[in-house]
Amino acid sequence: MEQLLTNSGFRPRETVDRIRRVFIDSLHLNLREEDLHYEDKLDESVGLDSVAVLDFVTALEKEFQITFEPEMLTIDLVRDLKELTAYVDERVARSVPDGRQ
Amino acid sequence: MEASNATVTAPPSSSATIPLVTLNDLLWLLYLYPVRWLGIFLPRWLLYGLGKLSNPILQFQFRRSKARAAVWIAQACHTTPEHARRVAGQSLSNTMFRRLDALLLLRPSSSKMLCCTAIDGLQHLEEAIARGKGVILLTGHFCANPVALRYLAAQGRSALSVLNQNPANRARGRFGKRFLQPRAVQLQKLANPDQVFVQDPDSALNVMRRLRANGLVFLQIDGRGGTAKVIEQVFLGVPWRIRSGIFEIVRLLDCAVVPTLCLGRSNGFRIRFDPMLPVARAASRETFVSANLPAFFSVVEKQIIEHPEEWRLWNRS
Numbered sequence: 001m002e003q004l005l006t007n008s009g010f011r012p013r014e015t016v017d018r019i020r021r022v023f024i025d026s027l028h029l030n031l032r033e034e035d036l037h038y039e040d041k042l043d044e045s046v047g048l049d050s051v052a053v054l055d056f057v058t059a060l061e062k063e064f065q066i067t068f069e070p071e072m073l074t075i076d077l078v079r080d081l082k083e084l085t086a087y088v089d090e091r092v093a094r095s096v097p098d099g100r101q
Numbered sequence: 102m103e104a105s106n107a108t109v110t111a112p113p114s115s116s117a118t119i120p121l122v123t124l125n126d127l128l129w130l131l132y133l134y135p136v137r138w139l140g141i142f143l144p145r146w147l148l149y150g151l152g153k154l155s156n157p158i159l160q161f162q163f164r165r166s167k168a169r170a171a172v173w174i175a176q177a178c179h180t181t182p183e184h185a186r187r188v189a190g191q192s193l194s195n196t197m198f199r200r201l202d203a204l205l206l207l208r209p210s211s212s213k214m215l216c217c218t219a220i221d222g223l224q225h226l227e228e229a230i231a232r233g234k235g236v237i238l239l240t241g242h243f244c245a246n247p248v249a250l251r252y253l254a255a256q257g258r259s260a261l262s263v264l265n266q267n268p269a270n271r272a273r274g275r276f277g278k279r280f281l282q283p284r285a286v287q288l289q290k291l292a293n294p295d296q297v298f299v300q301d302p303d304s305a306l307n308v309m310r311r312l313r314a315n316g317l318v319f320l321q322i323d324g325r326g327g328t329a330k331v332i333e334q335v336f337l338g339v340p341w342r343i344r345s346g347i348f349e350i351v352r353l354l355d356c357a358v359v360p361t362l363c364l365g366r367s368n369g370f371r372i373r374f375d376p377m378l379p380v381a382r383a384a385s386r387e388t389f390v391s392a393n394l395p396a397f398f399s400v401v402e403k404q405i406i407e408h409p410e411e412w413r414l415w416n417r418s
Binding site for chain 1: 307346
């Protein structure tokens with residue numbers, strides 16, 4: 001499956017890494033990617049400032065050239081890295097034919 | 102109010118000893134139970150009559166706080182001590198009537214009871230909506246905000262309010278904090294369901310959803326900072342710690358900002374929309390705050406100085 005996705009231009013592994021990188025950059029976290037406990041850090045950041053999640057989502061949109069659908073703008077999606085990756089991949093895939101959402 | 106004075110910091114922790122029950126708690130208990138039930142069936146004139154009767158008691162009970170507030174009002178609004186004392190008394194009275202209006206909003210027929218005498222500057226709101234990126238209605242904590250919001254919703258212009266679920270209140274005891282405050286929040290939510298709390302992890306995403314749908318978001322910029330990142334700034338002549346979130350929302354979502362002022366009571370109130378605030382663009386959060394904070398603050402300062410008696414200075418002075 002991964003091979004198929006890779007051949008078609010989609011690389012789930014890469015997506016996760018990019019999301020983690022965007023997360024670190026957008027929230028100005030001073031840590032290395034391998035040290036990142038995504039969910040804990042997200043909860044910590046959002047607990048301190050709920051607008052932090054806005055920084056992260058808009059940075060994701062910019063990075064992947066996508067737009068989140070309104071109904072998908074939920075903390076549950078953002079908190080679950082696996083689901084978030086799948087969603088980002090799906091949005092990127094949809095944007096490929098015409099180059100934009 | 103220089104922008105260069107603004108800094109984003111984390112709030113200090115409070116370790117002051119809080120009494121179990123305070124007078125403020127007892128007043129809230131009275132309000133949340135017997136008065137609330139009376140509010141279901143009593144006509145407005147009678148409810149307001151009870152409010153007028155209890156007003157001298159409240160004025161006497163809070164005389165010391167009023168005296169402290171008057172000193173600050175005189176300084177902030179550049180007025181005489183005599184006028185400042187009157188303003189403090191009126192503000193206390195308006196705060197009480199605001200609570201009574203909140204009970205009226207719980208009624209199914211409340212929309213029919215709201216008497217809006219004027220809406221000024223509607224063209225400014227229309228112009229902002231025409232931009233297509235959502236509109237933030239920027240204001241301070243004025244007593245008429247809840248009735249005005251309910252009226253706007255009934256007119257098809259529902260605005261999402263962003264509120265503090267646990268505002269700082271030194272007059273509240275442990276009983277008030279643990280038992281009464283959650284019930285007061287429930288009551289507030291019943292009166293106006295279209296609201297989110299800054300403490301909700303979903304709140305910023307809810308705001309984003311509303312603005313992306315080109316909707317309205319009602320933000321009171323003069324709230325004291327809580328657990329979130331805050332900006333330290335001089336506001337109305339005193340140091341103030343406000344949440345910095347509004348600036349990040351405007352920067353990231355490019356929404357319009359329309360100063361909005363709501364004055365009066367449910368039996369006669371008016372709403373004023375001012376021209377859109379020009380927003381200076383900036384790449385970073387800090388630069389954006391520095392560039393826009395003076396304009397955002399001065400518009401709300403002006404509203405308060407013009408109508409200090411309508412502002413909820415009670416828990417803020």
